[in-house]
Amino acid sequence: MNDRVLVFDTTLRDGEQSPGVRLSLDEKLEIGRQLVLLGVDILEAGFPISSPGDFQSVNTLAKELKGVTICGLTRAREKDIEVAAEALEPAERRRIHTGLGVSENHLRHKLRMTREQALEVGVNAVKFARQYTDDIEYFMEDSGRADLDYVYKVVEEVIKAGATTINVPDTTGFTYPNEYYHLIKGIIENVPNSDKAVFSCHCHNDLGMATANTLAGVMGGARQVEVTVNGIGERAGNTALEEVVMALFIRHDKFDVGTKIDTTQLLPTSRMVSRLTGMVVQRNKAVVGANAYAHSSGIHQDGVLKERSTYEIIDPKLVGAEKSEIILTARSGRHGLKHRLAELGFNYTDERFEGIYDAFVKMADTKTEVKEEDLRELVR
Ligand code: KIV
Numbered sequence: 001m002n003d004r005v006l007v008f009d010t011t012l013r014d015g016e017q018s019p020g021v022r023l024s025l026d027e028k029l030e031i032g033r034q035l036v037l038l039g040v041d042i043l044e045a046g047f048p049i050s051s052p053g054d055f056q057s058v059n060t061l062a063k064e065l066k067g068v069t070i071c072g073l074t075r076a077r078e079k080d081i082e083v084a085a086e087a088l089e090p091a092e093r094r095r096i097h098t099g100l101g102v103s104e105n106h107l108r109h110k111l112r113m114t115r116e117q118a119l120e121v122g123v124n125a126v127k128f129a130r131q132y133t134d135d136i137e138y139f140m141e142d143s144g145r146a147d148l149d150y151v152y153k154v155v156e157e158v159i160k161a162g163a164t165t166i167n168v169p170d171t172t173g174f175t176y177p178n179e180y181y182h183l184i185k186g187i188i189e190n191v192p193n194s195d196k197a198v199f200s201c202h203c204h205n206d207l208g209m210a211t212a213n214t215l216a217g218v219m220g221g222a223r224q225v226e227v228t229v230n231g232i233g234e235r236a237g238n239t240a241l242e243e244v245v246m247a248l249f250i251r252h253d254k255f256d257v258g259t260k261i262d263t264t265q266l267l268p269t270s271r272m273v274s275r276l277t278g279m280v281v282q283r284n285k286a287v288v289g290a291n292a293y294a295h296s297s298g299i300h301q302d303g304v305l306k307e308r309s310t311y312e313i314i315d316p317k318l319v320g321a322e323k324s325e326i327i328l329t330a331r332s333g334r335h336g337l338k339h340r341l342a343e344l345g346f347n348y349t350d351e352r353f354e355g356i357y358d359a360f361v362k363m364a365d366t367k368t369e370v371k372e373e374d375l376r377e378l379v380r
């Protein structure tokens with residue numbers, strides 16, 4: 001089993017499907033360049049047949065970006081695959097990502113096919129795509145709600161047809177971590193030719209479990225994670241890249257596998273994607289939120305000023321932040337106030353400090369935060 005987890009970024013495809021988001025070609029190129037700097041292994045640049053604009057952006061990213069595999073999404077249709085192959089043609093390394101649904105729900109209501117028909121369509125799509133590249137990823141949409149025996153059959157047949165990566169999407173964010181773990185592990189253990197492919201986690205966040213499910217999938221043997229920056233995507237979004245990368249990094253005791261992401265680029269990437277998509281990152285968002293390394297209560301400030309690790313498991317420098325922040329509020333204590341006054345270069349006697357502290361507490365009760373200019377005013 002591979003000892004590295006491949007990071008497949010789909011910010012520009014599944015992420016761009018977020019309602020309210022539209023990126024121009026230049027913006028996609030800017031994000032694409034940043035993703036290369038970040039160190040993603042595969043970059044899903046779009047769905048080329050969906051529009052001329054998407055074709056052009058996949059084609060331009062394929063021309064411009066080096067050192068990364070560029071991927072294009074297709075339905076399991078020859079025309080889609082031909083168009084994707086044309087868009088991907090200039091890429092240094094190209095991947096075609098094709099497939100279709102496997103759950104009864106999708107087969108009956110969306111595809112209107114029997115299991116056998118859908119399997120044949122999928123196998124033919126893989127064989128057709130193989131003429132353009134030997135890097136074929138097959139997605140089994142809505143695997144999270146599908147019948148396991150059918151999933152095993154599909155995996156076996158599409159690997160025989162030439163698929164090299166098998167994407168197991170929990171399209172509707174329905175599964176629990178232990179279920180997703182068993183889904184991946186079950187496929188690897190029960191499909192006879194499973195050693196011929198890499199298995200990929202693609203989770204959605206409808207129940208807030210996308211990151212947990214993805215990590216459970218890695219524990220089950222998956223060696224690729226499909227993620228978006230800040231977790232943007234359809235409905236409640238996709239698995240957040242920064243969360244999975246840092247969870248694998250901080251809890252390497254649990255995994256023994258990591259990524260090749262340059263973690264110091266996580267925050268700059270998050271900020272860029274937020275600025276260009278207009279999708280605001282919630283302040284308390286794990287890893288990249290504005291409050292992720294900020295401490296406001298007196299007990300926490302006292303601990304963190306004595307030793308950072310008392311209340312921080314991630315060194316902010318690791319993700320590209322300058323340092324932890326001490327935020328002064330009505331819940332802050334003397335230690336935090338002294339620290340901020342020292343940062344501003346104020347000297348005072350102990351007696352005078354008590355006076356400043358009393359005034360600070362009164363002011364803090366009237367504000368959400370006592371800022372630098374307030375402190376200057378207080379000391380004056
Ligand atoms: O969520 C999903 O199933 C997808 C596939 C198209 C890969 O995004």
Ligand code: ZN
Pocket residue numbers: 014169171202204
């Ligand atoms: Zn998806």
